[in-house]
Amino acid sequence: MRYIITLLATATPALAEVPKVVTDIPPVHALVAQVMGDLGAPELLLARGADEHDFQLKPSQAGAVADADLVIWIGPELTPWLDSALDSRPEGAAALALLDAEGTMRLAYGAAKDAEGQKDEHGHEDEHGHAEEASAEEGHDHGHDHDHGSEDPHAWLDPGNAQVWLGLIAAELGRLDPDNLATYQANAAAAGERIAALDAELQALLAPVQGKPLVTFHDAYGYFVGHYGLTIAGSIALGDASSPGAARLTELRGELEAGGVVCIFPEVQHDPALVEQLTEGTPVKIGGALDPVGSSLEPGPDAYAALLTGMARTISDCALQ
Numbered sequence: 001m002r003y004i005i006t007l008l009a010t011a012t013p014a015l016a017e018v019p020k021v022v023t024d025i026p027p028v029h030a031l032v033a034q035v036m037g038d039l040g041a042p043e044l045l046l047a048r049g050a051d052e053h054d055f056q057l058k059p060s061q062a063g064a065v066a067d068a069d070l071v072i073w074i075g076p077e078l079t080p081w082l083d084s085a086l087d088s089r090p091e092g093a094a095a096l097a098l099l100d101a102e103g104t105m106r107l108a109y110g111a112a113k114d115a116e117g118q119k120d121e122h123g124h125e126d127e128h129g130h131a132e133e134a135s136a137e138e139g140h141d142h143g144h145d146h147d148h149g150s151e152d153p154h155a156w157l158d159p160g161n162a163q164v165w166l167g168l169i170a171a172e173l174g175r176l177d178p179d180n181l182a183t184y185q186a187n188a189a190a191a192g193e194r195i196a197a198l199d200a201e202l203q204a205l206l207a208p209v210q211g212k213p214l215v216t217f218h219d220a221y222g223y224f225v226g227h228y229g230l231t232i233a234g235s236i237a238l239g240d241a242s243s244p245g246a247a248r249l250t251e252l253r254g255e256l257e258a259g260g261v262v263c264i265f266p267e268v269q270h271d272p273a274l275v276e277q278l279t280e281g282t283p284v285k286i287g288g289a290l291d292p293v294g295s296s297l298e299p300g301p302d303a304y305a306a307l308l309t310g311m312a313r314t315i316s317d318c319a320l321q
Contacts, residue, residue: 018036018039018040018177018180019040019069019070019173019176019177020040020043020064020067020068020069020070021036021040021042021043021068021069021070021071021072021173022042022043022045022064022065022068022070022071022072023042023043023044023045023071023072023073024044024045024046024052024072024073024074024078024079024082025044025045025046025052025073025074025078025079025156025293025294026044026046026293026294026295026297026299026303026304026307027156027162027293027294027303027304027307028072028073028074028098028156029042029044029299029300029303030294030299030300030301030302030303030304030305030307031156031162031165031166031169031191031304032072032169033300033301034166034187034188034190034191034194034301034304035166035169035170035173035184035187035188035191036173036184036187037183037184037187039180039183039184042072043064043068044299045057045061045064045065045082046079046293046295048295048296048297048299049268049269049295049296050295051269051295052078052079052293052295053078053079053080054081055079055081056081057081057082057085062085062088065082065085065086065088065089066085066088066089068089068093069094069176070094070095070096070172070173070176071086071089071093071094071095071096072095072096072098072169072172073095073096073097073098074097074098074099074153074155074156075097075098075099075100075153076097077099077151077153078099078153078154094172094175094176096168096169096172098155098156098161098165098168099151099153099155101164101165101168102168103164103168104155104161104164104165105155105158105160105161105164105223106151106152106155107151107152107155107222107223107226108150108151108152108222109150109151109152109219109222110219110222152219152220152222152223154220154221154222154223154224154292154293155223156223156304157220157221157222157223157224157227157292157308157311158223158224158226158227159195159196159198159199159202159227159308160227161223162195162304163192163195163196166188166191166192166195167188167192169184169188170184170185170187170188171184194305195304195305198305198308198309202228202308202309202312203228205312205313205316206228206229206230206312206315206316207229208316208319208320209228209230209315209316209319209320210228210229210230210231211231212230212231212262212263212319213231213232213233213260213261213262214230214231214232214233214261214262214263214264214265214315214319215232215233215234215235215236215252215255215256215261215263215264215265215284216232216235216236216264216265216267216290217235217236217237217265217266217267217270217275217290218235218236218237218267219235219237220292221290221292224292224308224311228312230315233255233260233261234252234255236248236249236252236264236274236275236278249278252278253278253282256278256279256282256284257281257282259283261284262284262285262318262319263284263285263286263287263315263318263319264278264279264284264285264286264287265286265287265288265289265290265314265315265318266286266287266289266290267289267290267291267292268289268290268291268295268296269295272286272289285318285321286318287314287315287317287318287319288314288317288318289314290311290314290315291307291310291311292307292311293307294306294307297310
């Protein structure tokens, strides 16, 4: 079931209190917290260090979803465990699925590696990136695997999407709480300015990395590398939550031995032993562990900037050694 913005059939009266908001992952939580500011604090469902794909709600969290005035999440493509909880909410309850929201730039898996894409005046690529069709590999039968060409839900890794979402979040909060609409809008504008300034800093930081082939643990970075003009030579696993097959590892090992790849990056939720085995005896450097969902960060309004900054510095530190 898809949730974009659910509007009530009749005009929504002003709430007696600031809306109770529930969010799925740290970067969404951070954006909402910036828009709410001092008026209130959203609840974050994903526990620190947890896997966003296979998380299970505690009864108290399920209750929070049921009682929330507004749920803001990426969508079922990333956090399917929230889908059934949303189904149990009253008809007409407000929910905002950011991946499907108007103005969101979306990519297919593999788009950053397989195609340059066409960018608009804001630096965004086409709404839908296009990737080569890839056949299923040995060892890729997990339910969260994806074929190249399917939609990549990691859209928060493009700060342009975050800019769009801030306005949508402010509008939805203001719809539920019209007395504070101006405050939400002002907070969103200020947050947007901070993200724009951060984006400029990261563009400068990553400019020297452009053209240096990189390998990531799995195919989750299309939005980030596309926005900053980086080069992804490949990934260890094509799926979000599975181990690569022997054929995939043999192919990748050959690519690393051939030279050209500058750095390979493990991830915070995966054992780095596989990365070490793949690179042993090759000239490829092992970078720090990337954290695309921010599961290792302290939750709060600063987590979105910390996520992007951490990724950019980790990539730059390795590629420019």
